[in-house]
Amino acid sequence: xxxxxxxxxxxxxxxxxxxxxxxxxxxxxxxxxxxxxxxxxxxxxxxxxxxxxxxxxxxxxxxxxxxxxxxxxxxxxxxxxxxxxxxxxxxxxxxxxxxxxxxxxxxxxxx
Amino acid sequence: xxxxxxxxxxxxxxxxxxxxxxxxxxxxxxxxxxxxxxxxxxxxxxxxxxxxxxxxxxxxxxxxxxxxxxxxxxxxxxxxxxxxxxxxxxxxxxxxxxxxxxxxxxxxxxxxxx
Numbered sequence: 191x192x193x194x195x196x197x198x199x200x201x202x203x204x205x206x207x208x209x210x211x212x213x214x215x216x217x218x219x220x221x222x223x224x225x226x227x228x229x230x231x232x233x234x235x236x237x238x239x240x241x242x243x244x245x246x247x248x249x250x251x252x253x254x255x256x257x258x259x260x261x262x263x264x265x266x267x268x269x270x271x272x273x274x275x276x277x278x279x280x281x282x283x284x285x286x287x288x289x290x291x292x293x294x295x296x297x298x299x300x301x
Numbered sequence: 302x303x304x305x306x307x308x309x310x311x312x313x314x315x316x317x318x319x320x321x322x323x324x325x326x327x328x329x330x331x332x333x334x335x336x337x338x339x340x341x342x343x344x345x346x347x348x349x350x351x352x353x354x355x356x357x358x359x360x361x362x363x364x365x366x367x368x369x370x371x372x373x374x375x376x377x378x379x380x381x382x383x384x385x386x387x388x389x390x391x392x393x394x395x396x397x398x399x400x401x402x403x404x405x406x407x408x409x410x411x412x413x414x415x
Binding site for chain 2 (some may be wrong): 230238248292
């Protein structure tokens, strides 16, 4: 069974802090994704990666960066957290011919 | 890029009734359409999917229909039960191309009243 693990379920950070959200998958998937989920807006793609050290901007990349140094790990970085980045963040992965497997999500609150 | 619209945003039905959620997409190249169910506090889980070479797919009480000409697809849940209460998301993508980047609808909150 594919597992996608996000390191934290809940985080509270202060405005201006640098925040790291970690995601690890155990099925050797090429593709990994970061989404944020907000009521009424569904799931919006922030960044994705199709290979180690490769990254592509999604629909809302502003204020975020990512890192993929190893195939199994995809990190989302908020360089200087702001209150409008308070949200649920979902990581997902997939291989070539399969649907997404999601992590459990990280609910981030920026105060 | 692709744009997926989903309706309704909320849906309330009586236990035992049917529920239908509709999605439209804009990119005629999209060929894979999954549906995800997200229960409160849990991760989205794939419940059914359909590829563009098929018009309908069923799995027990759930079914998905696809109209490629009109570019819309729908989720049908029959004999609804309280445990069907959740948020449902549709998505579209070109599989296996485009890195399997999914475009999601905005979600439908289904409430099944006992």
